[in-house]
Amino acid sequence: MKATLEEQPIAALSPASTAQPVKGASAASQLGNRAVPAVTMFVSFAALVVGFLTLTQNTYEDYPIPVLGVLCVVLQIQFLDTYRRRGVWSWRVLMLSGLTFGILLVLQALPEYVTGLQLNVIVHHSLFSSIGLFIVALPALGAALYEWFGATPRAEDIAHYPLILFPIVLVLGLYILLIVQLLSRGTTNVDWIILRQPYFNYSWPVKEYIAGDWPRWTSESRLQVGLLNYILGTILLMILTTLISLPIGVGAGIYLSEYGGGRLGSLIRFTVSSLRAISLLILGLTAYSLARFSGDTLLAGLLRGTYFNGWEERLTTGGSFLTASITLALLIIPVIMRATEEGARSLPTELREGSLALGASEQTTLYRVVVPWALPNIVTAVLLGCAEAGGSVAVLMFIAGRGDYGIGITRQVTSLAYFIFDTYYGDPGFKGLMQPFQFTAGVLLLIINLSLGILALWLKHRLTKRHRGM
Amino acid sequence: MRVRTARRLTTAHGVTLGLALIPVAMFVVIVTVLVLVSIPAILQYGLQGIFSTKISTVFSGIYTPGEVGLLPAITGTFLVAGVALVIAFPVALAMAIFATEFSPGGLGRALETVLTLFAGIPPIIYALLSVFVAQQFMQPKFSGEGLPLDVITSLPGIPPYNPGMLPREQSVLLGSIMLSLLVIPFMAPIMLDAIRTVPHDLKEGSLALGANRWHTLRRIVLPTAASGIATGVSLGLLKVIGDVIIVAWAIGFVKSGLPDPIWDIFERAAPLTSTGAGLLNGFEAAGTSNISGGSVAFFAGLLLLMIAFTILGVTSWLQKWLTRRYVQ
Numbered sequence: 001m002k003a004t005l006e007e008q009p010i011a012a013l014s015p016a017s018t019a020q021p022v023k024g025a026s027a028a029s030q031l032g033n034r035a036v037p038a039v040t041m042f043v044s045f046a047a048l049v050v051g052f053l054t055l056t057q058n059t060y061e062d063y064p065i066p067v068l069g070v071l072c073v074v075l076q077i078q079f080l081d082t083y084r085r086r087g088v089w090s091w092r093v094l095m096l097s098g099l100t101f102g103i104l105l106v107l108q109a110l111p112e113y114v115t116g117l118q119l120n121v122i123v124h125h126s127l128f129s130s131i132g133l134f135i136v137a138l139p140a141l142g143a144a145l146y147e148w149f150g151a152t153p154r155a156e157d158i159a160h161y162p163l164i165l166f167p168i169v170l171v172l173g174l175y176i177l178l179i180v181q182l183l184s185r186g187t188t189n190v191d192w193i194i195l196r197q198p199y200f201n202y203s204w205p206v207k208e209y210i211a212g213d214w215p216r217w218t219s220e221s222r223l224q225v226g227l228l229n230y231i232l233g234t235i236l237l238m239i240l241t242t243l244i245s246l247p248i249g250v251g252a253g254i255y256l257s258e259y260g261g262g263r264l265g266s267l268i269r270f271t272v273s274s275l276r277a278i279s280l281l282i283l284g285l286t287a288y289s290l291a292r293f294s295g296d297t298l299l300a301g302l303l304r305g306t307y308f309n310g311w312e313e314r315l316t317t318g319g320s321f322l323t324a325s326i327t328l329a330l331l332i333i334p335v336i337m338r339a340t341e342e343g344a345r346s347l348p349t350e351l352r353e354g355s356l357a358l359g360a361s362e363q364t365t366l367y368r369v370v371v372p373w374a375l376p377n378i379v380t381a382v383l384l385g386c387a388e389a390g391g392s393v394a395v396l397m398f399i400a401g402r403g404d405y406g407i408g409i410t411r412q413v414t415s416l417a418y419f420i421f422d423t424y425y426g427d428p429g430f431k432g433l434m435q436p437f438q439f440t441a442g443v444l445l446l447i448i449n450l451s452l453g454i455l456a457l458w459l460k461h462r463l464t465k466r467h468r469g470m
Numbered sequence: 471m472r473v474r475t476a477r478r479l480t481t482a483h484g485v486t487l488g489l490a491l492i493p494v495a496m497f498v499v500i501v502t503v504l505v506l507v508s509i510p511a512i513l514q515y516g517l518q519g520i521f522s523t524k525i526s527t528v529f530s531g532i533y534t535p536g537e538v539g540l541l542p543a544i545t546g547t548f549l550v551a552g553v554a555l556v557i558a559f560p561v562a563l564a565m566a567i568f569a570t571e572f573s574p575g576g577l578g579r580a581l582e583t584v585l586t587l588f589a590g591i592p593p594i595i596y597a598l599l600s601v602f603v604a605q606q607f608m609q610p611k612f613s614g615e616g617l618p619l620d621v622i623t624s625l626p627g628i629p630p631y632n633p634g635m636l637p638r639e640q641s642v643l644l645g646s647i648m649l650s651l652l653v654i655p656f657m658a659p660i661m662l663d664a665i666r667t668v669p670h671d672l673k674e675g676s677l678a679l680g681a682n683r684w685h686t687l688r689r690i691v692l693p694t695a696a697s698g699i700a701t702g703v704s705l706g707l708l709k710v711i712g713d714v715i716i717v718a719w720a721i722g723f724v725k726s727g728l729p730d731p732i733w734d735i736f737e738r739a740a741p742l743t744s745t746g747a748g749l750l751n752g753f754e755a756a757g758t759s760n761i762s763g764g765s766v767a768f769f770a771g772l773l774l775l776m777i778a779f780t781i782l783g784v785t786s787w788l789q790k791w792l793t794r795r796y797v798q
Contacts (some may be wrong), residue, residue: 029773052763056607058610058611070607072695098643110476113614113617113625115626116626117731118734119549119731119736120736120737121734121736122612122614122617122625122733123611124610124611124612124614127611127612153680153681153682154682156684157572157683158684159574164564164572165568166564167560167564168560168561168564168568170561171638171651171654173648175588178596178603180601181602182598182599203515213774238790248489248493250489251486251488251489252488252490252492254482255483255487255489255490258482258483259486259487260481264487267494268490269489271493271494272494272497272631272653272778273495274497274676274782275493275497275707275779277705277778277781277782278712278774278775278780279711279714279742279774279778280713280714280715281712281714281742281746281767281771281774282774284714284747284770285503285504285746285768285773286500286503287752289507291690292617294504323720330497330500333771334493336492337490362480363481366482387592389594390592391590391591391593391594391595392593393592393593393594393714394713394714394715394743394747397715397751398750415593417594420594420595420597420598421594421597424719438598439598442595442598442599444522444655446591446595449590449591449592452590453590456584457587467495470539
């Protein structure tokens with residue numbers, strides 16, 4: 001119904017009310033009618049391509065001005081052609097042609113490097129060229145499409161496709177470019193043994209016995225390059241964070257959907273949503289304070305983390321995996337809570353009433369009906385939250401270490417994401433040793449997170465089918 | 471209609487309430503700690519010292535103890551947030567419109583899936599790749615790459631300190647580009663939901679009266695969805711303001727002095743988050759890690775909290791206004 005409505009040109013609304021019917025014309029004249037829009041389309045598309053090229057490279061500076069000149073002429077031809085075919089002066093196309101000419105003159109007048117306004121920048125000419133090309137080519141492409149599709153209201157829809165698609169294509173292209181760049185830098189010249197061995201850089205005292213002499217202490221050091229402890233740390237961090245945030249998030253979500261209608265419910269909803277809204281720096285400071293303010297109390301062993309230095313367990317200067325997981329859980333809980341609440345609220349009243357009518361208590365209904373119904377949402381939220389926890393650096397940056405004393409709940413926290421940060425801001429020795437692997441760590445992190453995302457989408461689909469029968 | 475069997479406090483009620491109160495308690499603790507720890511900073515440096523324009527840590531080359539002015543950082547926060555939103559908002563809105571109203575075939579659904587996956591890319595990867603964007607885009611376009619120094623100094627209209635700064639790897643613009651890549655996959659699905667939940671009656675009424683899709687979109691769909699779109703913008707803004715690692719990498723940790731002119735987005739105007747991180751890490755590295763030194767970082771956190779709540783308040787007011795204006 002909708003489709004047929006759109007395809008029919010409605011005479012009263014159409015700007016082309018005086019249009020000659022295309023239907024009766026012969027094939028040859030149809031081609032003649034569409035030739036000029038086709039040329040405009042081609043030229044403006046070429047202008048877009050040149051715009052992309054000048055945006056990425058500085059060396060295509062010879063092309064924008066000729067292209068703009070051709071476009072200017074073609075738009076004037078289209079202006080005349082529109083009058084010939086439809087008897088309408090399309091002043092917008094003429095104005096666009098004028099704008100093209102103006103931009104051409106401006107580009108011709110600009111020097112190669114543009115400075116001014118006391119701004120701390122030297123802009124290359126090609127940036128203005130590409131912006132000018134985009135400004136002109138998008139409306140020109142729209143106008144050409146409008147004429148090509150017969151100047152109907154439906155054609156007006158189609159004429160706006162370039163405008164909508166252009167930013168999407170530009171940004172998706174940038175995403176793809178960046179991911180390809182990451183993959184190519186992260187997978188070349190990599191010895192894959194680094195994935196199988198942990199990073200070690202420490203020394204320990206050894207008692208040396210030499211015949212006929214007193215035993216004496218020397219030190220032995222061990223240096224080994226690898227990423228295994230970072231990978232294991234990321235996985236442990238994800239698991240611990242899930243274990244902490246899952247019960248709290250699901251409980252809070254169930255409370256809000258089942259009992260939280262009153263003022264207390266809205267207070268909880270507001271506060272927990274605010275946890276999501278506050279800055280990651282604040283969570284980082286929280287983790288830092290958790291570790292720092294535990295001082296030398298009994299909690300210190302749990303929150304600050306320990307390491308074994310050969311003789312005894314010592315407190316680290318940072319924080320443990322437990323501290324990091326508690327803080328990261330604050331980031332994940334709002335997501336799980338929101339998802340659980342949404343899932344539980346979407347339960348049809350008939351199902352709940354059916355369960356209650358069959359004699360089940362409210363709690364049994366909760367466990368057997370409400371939670372399974374909300375399960376797809378919960379699982380998706382948990383997996384996406386896991387990905388977020390694994391990739392977060394800001395929360396760890398004040399407390400994390402290098403994990404070279406082992407991975408455990410009370411060991412100093414480390415993860416792949418922190419490793420990347422450390423290769424940039426760590427001490428020079430570490431940087432020199434590990435910087436070649438930062439893109440490899442990035443690839444690993446990307447693989448972990450993307451596979452969690454794909455798993456979340458797939459599980460949501462599967463569980464929705466199974467528990468909701470859809 | 472909700473059916474209740476009995477009005478007593480069941481076990482499930484109590485347990486879920488207890489679990490729900492844990493994050494609330496943590497939130498209260500966080501705010502308390504932020505306030506308590508930033509009090510020594512105010513006592514030591516005074517509000518004038520904290521809101522001055524000079525700041526230095528061990529990262530900033532010359533380290534002068536006692537310079538903890540946060541005014542450049544506040545400026546940087548607003549600059550970065552503004553530029554990142556200007557880039558991200560049109561793109562996210564275009565994606566939402568494309569996926570709901572304009573998608574031929576299953577392309578819209580594919581775009582939605584891709585966005586869900588992109589939302590899982592952690593900020594550190596954008597930070598890592600900002601170096602690539604700086605090399606491939608920022609340096610050729612914005613820093614006069616390949617020009618000899620005497621040519622640069624003879625160019626009109628650039629500040630006198632510029633030649634020493636080239637070629638730059640860090641700027642507000644670079645950070646904003648990377649941040650907008652981070653927030654687009656978060657903003658677009660929210661806007662998409664907002665557009666999708668516009669009642670079908672409204673849309674079909676408009677189409678039945680002879681308006682085409684574009685006019686329906688502009689006159690009916692977007693005004694009705696405006697409140698939901700505002701939610702997306704505010705969440706994106708909060709994420710931009712709250713991010714630490716991209717701005718630390720692409721803009722820098724600490725910058726002393728206001729940018730001149732104040733809207734110079736090619737300056738390295740570090741925002742509050744990275745300044746806070748730099749302050750705490752810097753005091754750690756300088757060995758003066760008594761809590762009154764790093765407590766300025768906690769004060770920065772308190773400022774960020776205030777900014778976040780201001781944004782939340784403005785958003786809820788804006789939503790009410792938009793709903794009153796367009797929907798009712």
